[in-house]
Amino acid sequence: MHNIPERSLKIEVGEMIGNTIGSVIQVADLEDDGAGSEFLRVRINIDISKPLLRCFKLCTEGKQVGWVGIKYERLPNFCYWCGRVTHRERDCEVWLWGKGSLRKDEQQYEEWL
Ligand SMILES: [Zn+2]
Structure with missing residues (x-):
């Protein structure tokens, strides 16, 4: 998950977005990808019969704060x-x-x- 505002770079946000895509298995520890990164790495179980989601509208308290880009590995x-x-x-x-x-x-x- 890319392009996440710095104050939203939290495990909970990764879980929240991940659970709209599928079911979250694990959100990688932020420390592992180095400080200053602007992405969250999340392992997710997805329904492969559906098209993959490419972006996600990130809202806090009902206000849109940005678009999160989603990339897939493996x-x-x-x-x-x-x-x-x-x-x-x-x-x-x-x-x-x-x-x-x-x-x-x-x-x-x-x-x-
Ligand atoms: Zn096709």
Whole structure:
């Protein structure tokens, strides 16, 4: 989870956001990633039949304080067309329906994932 305001860099915030994505297994100790980092590393169990969430609106006391970017590590498969991890892009329905007419830059998901 990137782009988190410094005062929200807390284990509880990682758990709160993580639990909207799936179920949190563990939030990494902030110390482990070095001081001054602006991200939280969270291990989460996710429902792989759904597209992955790319960002999260962070609110405190009802006010939006920023957008949290979410990146994923250690995905065995990932489809950049539809954001699912159940297949690779060549096997994607979105890709197959497009009959090869889709271009890379039309993908909803980018390599930074
Ligand atoms: Zn797909």
